[in-house]
Amino acid sequence: MQTLKRSMAALIALLALSLSVTARAELPDFTPLVEKASPAVVNISTTQKLPDRAMAGGSMPDLEGLPPGLREFFERSIPRGQGQAPRGQQREAQSLGSGFIISDDGYILTNNHVVADADEILVRLSDRSEHKAKLVGADPRSDVAVLKIEAKNLPTLKLGDSDKLKVGEWVLAIGSPFGFDHSVTAGIVSAKGRSLPNENYVPFIQTDVAINPGNSGGPLLNLQGEVVGINSQIFTRSGGFMGLSFAIPIDVAMNVADQLKKAGKVSRGWLGVVIQEVNKDLAESFGLDKPSGALVAQLVEDGPAAKGGLQVGDVILSLNGQGINESADLPHLVGNMKPGDKAALEVIRDGNRKTLNMTIGNLPDEDEEVAAVEGKGAERSSNRLGVTVAELTAEQRKSLDIKAGVVIKEVQGGPAAMIGLRQGDVITHLNNRAVDSSKTFSEIAKALPKDRSISMRVLRQGRASFITFKLAE
Known part of the structure; x- marks a missing residue:
């Protein structure tokens, strides 16, 4: 019996060892990839001349953006007054980032924010040689920049296909975090197609690869050693890596780079709409089975969408057959199209599906802002909403670029206060009906259903959005 027990224990130990060896064998070996890719990764430093500025208390203003602990370290290490230029001269601000070579004649990809406003750009190669770089072009919207150095027969990185990248796939980053050249970190793809605030035209790849200041502009590589992305941003509350890169x-970066090399600027498709996410309550109010699509909250007058028949309140479900699950999907698709391309939009309007055909426009260089509104002459609305509204003057309608609506003069309480309405907000639609006067607004408000999601379109400082609420009685 003892012999049997010993045999079983030995068998279990052997099986555990086998499983451990198998698990280790399945983990990727990054060394060949790193050896092959590292020579094409570069360190980028920039110099920007700044006006002379007094340094209060001996602290250096250039360190203000660093985390407190790191800033204190540098302040202890730098003698008081060091870095302060004599009065009348200029100081130099330096930044550090990464990049990678995409052609053997010296073209380099990096981030726009690495080289923005630089007076001089210096590229250091893996052999420690340094070259002054020329800025070929930069695109702030995608945060991509193209540099050129005068050199030949340089090592390059092979470009991959980011569309084929899968969530859960191993990826690797090489860069210069905090100035430490050719640092290597690894992780997996956490998500694809992420939208970030103020970054509407880039479907970001989210990873858990450790990225820190200085990694910006460096390559994100798959296990085949192909570049699948440019490391650009981190989510942080401490100033350092927190697991979200x-x-x-x-594919997006090279499209931008090719346009910058050929024309010095980037052209993107444009519809001329302001959209918002469709949540559960909005989906119910518009008669949708589930929250999906992009809700049209505002149209640019004479823009491509307006000319093509799109209306405020339409929910866009697909573009040229490509489904729009979240509202952020639409700018990604439109931005990748060329001005003049044809677009077929499937929309929901008044509960019915229909297809609209239109021509894609060219994204303007700067977004236009619309002035805030104030109205005169008020009419008290139904107490069910708790607002006093007024007619819009012809001048206000022109400045807001709308045909009709009412402006809120006073929020008295009730549902209006609970959903955050303010004096000066302009209501253009209520319960999926256009509001063309105070009288119409009162009539619609009196007939609102209870215990069901109700939508309202509101303009605040020129920005339109749909909000939802329910009436209990």
Whole structure:
């Protein structure tokens, strides 16, 4: 019996060892990839001349953006007054980032924010040689920049296909975090197609690869050693890595780079709409089975969408057959199209599906802002909403670029206060009906259903959005 027990124990130990060896064998070996890719990764430093500025208390203003602990370290290490230029001269601000070589004649990809406003750009190669770089072009919207150094027969990185990247796939980053050249970190793809605030035209790759200041502009590589993205941003509350990193897909970056090399600027498709997410309550109010699509909250007058028949309140479900699950999907699709391309939009309007055909426009260089509104002459609305509204003057309608609506003069309480309405907000639609006067608004408000999601379109400082609420009685 003892012999049997010993045999079983030995068998279990052997099986555990086998499983451990198998698990280790399945983990990727990054060394060949790193050896092959590292020579094409570069360190980028920039110099920007700044006006002379007094330094209060001996602290250096250039360190203000660093985390407190790191800033204190540098302040202890730098003698008081060091770095302060004599009065009348200029100081120099330096930044550090990464990049990678995409052609053997010296073209380099990096982030726009690494080289923005630089007076001089210096590129250091893996052999420690340094070259002054020329800025070929930069695109702030995608955060991509193209540099050129005068050199030949340089090592390059092979470009991959970011569309084929899968969530859960191993990826690797090489860069210069905090100035430590050719640091290597690894992780997996956490998500694809992420939208970040103020970054509407890039479907970011989210990873858990450790990225820190200085990694910006460096390559994100798959296990085949192909570049699938440019490391661009991190989500942080401490100033350092917290497990959320974001990379620009290489397909997007190369499209931008090619346009910058050829024309010095980037052209993107444009519809001329302001959209918002469709949540559960909005989906119910518009008669949708589930929250999906992009809700049209505002149209640019004479823009491509307006000319093509799109209306405020339409929910866009697909573009040229490509489904729009979240509202952020639409700018990604439109931005990748060329001005003049044809677009077929499937929309929901008044509960019915229909297809609208239109021509994609060219994204303007700057977004237009619309002035805030104030109205005169008020009419008290139904107490069910708790607002006093007024007619819009012809001048206000023109400045807001709308045909009709009412402006809120006073929020008295009730549902209006609970959903955050303010004096000066303009209501253009209520319960999926256009509001063309105070009288119409009162009539619609009196007939609102109870215990069901109701939508309202509101303009605040020129920005339109749909909000939802329910009436209990």
